[in-house]
Amino acid sequence: MTQRQRPALLTRLALVTGLAGAGVLAAAHTPIHAASTPAATDDTLTLYPPRSVHAPGQARVKRYGPQDTNHPRHGLGLAGVASPAATTANPSASPQSAALTAGTAPASVDLSRYAPPIGDQGQVNACVAWATIYGLRGWYANRDGYYPAGGSGGTGSFEPMYTYAQIVKGQNNPTSFDDNLNIAASQGVDTRADYAQGDDDYTDQPTSSETANAARYKIASWTSLSTGGGARASIENALSSGNPVGIGIPVYSNFYNAGASSYYVDVPTAGMTKSGSHAVFAIKYDSNGIWVQNSWGSGWGLDGTAELSWAFVDQYAWQIVEMTPSAPAAVATSTPPPTTTPAPANTATPATTATAVPTKTVAPTTTAVPTTTATPTSTPVPTTTRAPTKTPTAASDFSVSGARTALAVARGGTVGDALALHGLNGKVTLSVGGLPRRAAYSFSVNPVTLNGQNASTTLSISPTRWASPGTYTLTITAIDGAYAHTVTVSLTVS
DSSP, X not given: OOTTHHHHHXXXXXXXXXXXXXXXXXXXXXXXXXXXXXXXXXXXXOOOOOOOOBOTTOSOOOXXXXXXXXXXXXXXXXXXXOXXXXXXXXXXXXXXXOOOOTTOSOSOEEOGGGOOOOOBOXXXXXXXXXXXXXXXIHHHHHHTTOOOOOSGGGOOXXXXXXXXXXXXXXOOOOBOHHHXXXXXXXXXOOBTTTXXXXXXXXXXXXXXXXXXXXXXXOEEEEEEEOOGGGHHHHHHHHHHTTOOEEEEEEEEHHHHTOOTTOOEEOSOOTTOOEEEEEEEEEEEEOSSEEEEEOSBOTTSTBTTEEEEEHHHHHHHOOEEEEEEEOOOOOTTSSXXXXXXXXXXXXXHHHHHTTTTTGGGTTXXXXXXXXXXXXXXXXXXXXXXXXXXXXXXXXHTOEEEEESOSEEEEOTTOOEEEEEEEEESSEEEEEEEEOOOTTXXXXXXXXXXXXXXXXXXXXXEEEXXXXXXXXXXXXXXXXXXXXXXXXXXXXXXXX
16 A cells, blocks of 8 residues: 555545444445536526435434534435436326426526525434425415414424424434325324424424324325436426425535535535435526525525536436425314204204193193293203304404505515404414515514404514515415415515
8 A cells, every 4th residue: 555545545434434423324326427517607596495305225314423524513314215217106196297398398497486484404314304394385385375484483384393203203313205295195294383392303293283283284195206317307397387396315515515605516526425315495497407495504505505406416316206285174174064053953943842832731730831841941952052162163254454555675674564453263373475585574473362352463574685676565364274364565675
């Protein structure tokens, strides 16, 4: 061994030791293709929040090991992915994206408008749940006007731990797209506002009330799209049909180290190390590649996002998934009618068919008249005790209005609007859709409890200094069970 060979060998041994110490098992070998990294040509792209993906064949991807001093420690978490050449599909799923012939897809598509804010999985290996449950499911809810507000940081959406905790049961292990999406299809997913265990408790299981709330937000189906050489076509078909996708990829150092000036991720070059596998959420593409949201916080990449080159996607994307959501089920959709149907079961009708009336012919026996003491039993008959169950149903509808129809704010500032609500009873959850990218919102009170009095809450909107200027139409959605109302307001960002 020469002096030049010895350091290289020691470096390789240290790398192997570091990965083994972190619990990372070797994934299927994928060739590394050396290539130059072209600079991104579009500096005006609209970006969206990130999600992370994990590597196939990793039985227990914990996190980056203590020996990996070059990187902050982020969780990964993608398991059980086929090789890039394989195409798999959920047999029960029917793809909702229409197939396009070669060359007919638009040159670029941007679906980032409805993406949830940037999430952060910390060191929990729940990237698949963040990409699918928080990212994809939240995107559809925002697009369709029922995005659930609240949760940690007030960013809303659905809780990744709802599916992840059920799969790993206290072990910080990687999971598959299949396992997470099958739970979303069979059980639904709970909202982050409702799920009390938070974003990093993968030991405690969902409660019965959380499972009941999750049943409102099921997905109808999901499917795995073609990968390998067909990955680009799969993504273009899906996004141009209005459907974002989740993607499974290997993580090399160029992805791990992505920053504000190095957010373009091309095929890895010789010498780049592989940390594991990851799941991300893709909602935009252009001629250079696809933009993905990662779940490593806004400090990673360009405000939490990065662009993967088409060459990288075609060669390294191991799984691409698309979901079809179901419309949210209303709370107690058919329970109110059954409570009214018991009322017709008028035990008072026996009283009106006064079988006691024939005893009127026996008028002399005034002792029969005391059988009108049976009529007092008709005091229960009115079952007015059941009528109150009817008033909650009727009273659960409500009204909501805003004080202003137009708002204006400079980037880096905050603007507010007062909302007035009125209803006899109930709890109204509020959310806002149509915000510009890199803008956040919050409510002073959310949800709002109604008890027959006028109630109010203040909406605050804060675009960052990186938000795109322009005029936006915002939709404020208020939901309480089966009832939903919207308020539209114009927002001008300067």
